[in-house]
Amino acid sequence: MFHRIRRRAKEPEAQRRFFELSEQMQLQGQVPPEVDRVRADLEHAVPTAAVDDFLPPELRVPSHDQVAGRITSWTQPLVLDGEMVACATCGTYRDWLILSARGQIWLRCRAGHQQHEPRLNTAWYNRHTGPADATHATFEDCLRHLGH
Structure with missing residues (x-):
């Protein structure tokens, strides 16, 4: 239990350091290659049709x-x-x-x-x-x- 409490206390510090490093990389023009690949995949992705995920009326509970x-x-x-x-x-x-x-x-x-x-x-x-x-x-x- 105390292990989880200590880990939670460290999380904000880790997040702050992550955001600082991200900002530094952006300012220096450094972007990991995975980011470019994901952006390209998103641009070429085919939109999927929306599916009605609700139950049929006879199975719905009032x-x-x-x-x-x-x-x-x-x-x-x-x-x-x-x-x-x-x-x-x-x-x-x-x-x-x-x-x-x-x-x-x-x-x-x-x-x-x-x-x-x-x-x-x-x-x-x-x-x-x-x-x-x-x-x-x-x-x-x-x-x-x-x-x-």
């Missing part, structure tokens, strides 16, 4: 601003601030769907009751979920995909 929200399943009990979260309507405390939409987090129980959870935010959601395995056109399609 960006965060093209998606209305994201959902993940959470089978174990959800504990926030030392308190187990339970559904306000039916009292269920496990097997949640966690919805992230417009900067808010919503919890949905197996019975279909939804409640806003202000103690959670998008950063928490991003830390605790993996990459999306599918995209769906409707909310109902997503629920079917997740088995709800």
Whole structure:
């Protein structure tokens, strides 16, 4: 580790000396033969056609601003601030769907009751979920995909 730190400290000095030598060579009219060869190669180079390197539309993943929200399943009990979260309507405390939409987090129980959870935010959601395995056109399609 200290080896890298010492090397970094010496790099600016080496760069300064390189630039000084380059300036001296230019003032004296000395140019290495490789420079002339590279310049000639560049002048005679045939321009290549531009290639579209983007994925085809069917393989592109929508960006965060093209998606209305994201959902993940959470089978174990959800504990926030030392308190187990339970559904306000039916009292269920496990097997949640966690919805992230417009900067808010919503919890949905197996019975279909939804409640806003202000103690959670998008950063928490991003830390605790993996990459999306599918995209769906409707909310109902997503629920079917997740088995709800």
